[in-house]
Amino acid sequence: MAVQDVAQIVMRDMTGADIAAVADLCFEQQWPHREEDLQTLLSIGSGLVAEIDGRIVGTIMAWRFGETFATLGVVIVAVAHQGRGLGRQLASAMIERLGERTVLLNATEEGRPLYSRLGFAEIDTICQHQALAPGQTLVPLRAGERVRPMGAADAEALAALYNSATGMDRRILLETVLAEGSTVVLCHEHEQKGFAVLRRFGRGWVIGPVVAPDVTGAKALIAHWLGMQSGSFCRIDVPEASGLGTWLEDIGMPQVDRVTRMARGAAPVPGEAAKVFALAAQALG
Known part of the structure; x- marks a missing residue:
C-alpha cells in the first residue's frame, strides 16, 4: 500500500460533533474514555483533529491553566496511520497555539521519544x-x-x-x-x-x-x-x-x-x- 501523501491531511479544530469518532480512536487504543468523558474534556479545553479523505485519523486536546501553563492529552493516531509523523504534526500545531506557556503532559512509553524530540523533559512518573x-x-x-x-x-x-x-x-x-x-x-x-x-x-x-x-x-x-x-x-x-x-x-x-x-x-x-x-x-x- 502506498504511503499516504501528507498533503492530503486536513487539520482542523475539534468540535462536539467529532466526539463519537474520537471515542472510536480511544477504543482502538484500548483507552476507557466514554463519549461523556471526552465531551467534558473538550468543554474545558480545545482540540485538533487530523482528517484523511474526511475520516478522523488523529486527535489532540489541550487545556490552558492561566497564562503560564497548559497540558496536552488525548493524543491519538489511528493504528493504520502511525509511523508517518502525524503525531508530531498534531503536537507541534497545538504547542504553537499555546504560545509561551509551559506545556505538561503524561506520556506513554510509546509516545515518550516523540515528546523528548519536541523539547519535553521528564519530571515525574504517574502510576x-x-x-x-x-x-x-x-x-x-x-x-x-x-x-x-x-x-x-x-x-x-x-x-x-x-x-x-x-x-x-x-x-x-x-x-x-x-x-x-x-x-x-x-x-x-x-x-x-x-x-x-x-x-x-x-x-x-x-x-x-x-x-x-x-x-x-x-x-x-x-x-x-x-x-x-x-x-x-x-x-x-x-x-x-x-x-x-x-x-x-x-x-x-x-x-x-x-x-x-x-x-x-x-x-x-x-x-x-x-x-x-x-x-x-x-x-x-
Whole structure:
C-alpha cells in the first residue's frame, strides 16, 4: 500500500460533533474514555483533529491553566496511520497555539521519544491503580481531624488548596469536576486541609483529584471513597513520589500501568500547604 501523501491531511479544530469518532480512536487504543468523558474534556479545553479523505485519523486536546501553563492529552493516531509523523504534526500545531506557556503532559512509553524530540523533559512518573474497590479500609484520623461532605461554603478554600498544590490556576477544572462528582473534605479544627473527588469515568469511577497536607490525610480521603464504592470498579492515578503505591497495592488496588510526566518549559512550583496525591485525569494532570 502506498504511503499516504501528507498533503492530503486536513487539520482542523475539534468540535462536539467529532466526539463519537474520537471515542472510536480511544477504543482502538484500548483507552476507557466514554463519549461523556471526552465531551467534558473538550468543554474545558480545545482540540485538533487530523482528517484523511474526511475520516478522523488523529486527535489532540489541550487545556490552558492561566497564562503560564497548559497540558496536552488525548493524543491519538489511528493504528493504520502511525509511523508517518502525524503525531508530531498534531503536537507541534497545538504547542504553537499555546504560545509561551509551559506545556505538561503524561506520556506513554510509546509516545515518550516523540515528546523528548519536541523539547519535553521528564519530571515525574504517574502510576495507574485500578480494581474493584476493596471493603472498608480504616485509616485512623488524628486528633481534631474529620472527613465530611463538601458544602457550598467550601468552594473557595478548595480552589485555593488546588491552585497551591499544583502551582497552577486550576479553578475552571475544579469547578467542572466538583459539578460532575461528589466531594469530601478533610478538616482540622474546622479548617479545610484537603479534599477528594469521586466521579464517573471510563469503566467505572475515578478518585481524583485528591489534595491533602500529607500521606495520612490522603489515605483517609481515598479510603472514604473506596469504602463507599466497595465492589465497584475504581481507578486512581497517583504520582510515584506520593508514597501511596505500596499502600494501594496492599489494600487491593494494584498498579496496572505507568506514564511519564513531562514538561516543556519551567515546571510549576507547588506551594507547601498541600500536595496532589491523585490526578483529576492523566490528560489533565
